[in-house]
Amino acid sequence: xxxQEVRNAVTSQFYQSLASSGVNVDAIPQAQLQAVxxxxxxxxxxxxxxxESEGDRAIASPAALHNDDPxxxxxxxxxxxYLSIGIRYEVTSQRLRVIRGLxxxxxxxxxxxxxxxxxxxxxxxERMLNVGDVTIVSNDPSNPEYTLNNITNPSEVxxxxxxxxxxxxxxxxxxxxxEM
Numbered sequence: 001x002x003x004q005e006v007r008n009a010v011t012s013q014f015y016q017s018l019a020s021s022g023v024n025v026d027a028i029p030q031a032q033l034q035a036v037x038x039x040x041x042x043x044x045x046x047x048x049x050x051x052e053s054e055g056d057r058a059i060a061s062p063a064a065l066h067n068d069d070p071x072x073x074x075x076x077x078x079x080x081x082y083l084s085i086g087i088r089y090e091v092t093s094q095r096l097r098v099i100r101g102l103x104x105x106x107x108x109x110x111x112x113x114x115x116x117x118x119x120x121x122x123x124x125x126e127r128m129l130n131v132g133d134v135t136i137v138s139n140d141p142s143n144p145e146y147t148l149n150n151i152t153n154p155s156e157v158x159x160x161x162x163x164x165x166x167x168x169x170x171x172x173x174x175x176x177x178x179e180m
Contacts, residue, residue, distance in 0.1 A: 007037075007038055007041040007045075014037050073093055073094045074092060074093040075091075081149050086100060087099070089148050091161055093164055093167065095112055096136065110138050110146060112161075112164055112169075113169055115136055116139060117136075118134060118135065118165075120132055121154075131154070132154035133154065134148040136148070
């Protein structure tokens with residue numbers, strides 16, 4: 001949605017709300033009232049851009065996994081689902097967190113040493129937007145499979161999780177063994 005479309009939508013809704021509420025704004029000249037509505041629309045557009053630009057970001061490089069204090073937890077990636085504001089995903093050097101809520105808050109965690117497998121799924125429309133789902137299969141009894149929905153750069157996020165999982169397992173001295 002571009003800036004002019006936002007202005008049109010806000011203007012339309014503004015005048016509809018005024019008409020339905022019965023508020024009379026004849027004291028304000030029409031040109032000034034339209035300037036106020038346009039300023040309001042520009043503020044809405046700026047807020048939407050800020051929310052969207054907050055998006056996903058790799059916070060630390062893979063080299064951060066090999067720091068001086070191996071027990072220190074380092075934030076590796078933080079992001080949220082495309083076009084949403086109520087959920088935030090975080091990948092640290094030791095765990096994956098899913099934080100839900102705007103006013104209230106709930107946090108779910110999966111320890112990276114419990115992660116067994118990851119996969120990425122994108123349909124055609126998601127590939128065009130570089131958005132997709134990363135599914136994590138773990139040995140966690142409360143959450144054996146968790147999907148990070150609609151995240152930007154899903155393949156990159158999967159690689160961050162994979163690298164962090166391998167580093168955490170190595171840090172704890174866990175070896176890979178597959179049962180047959």
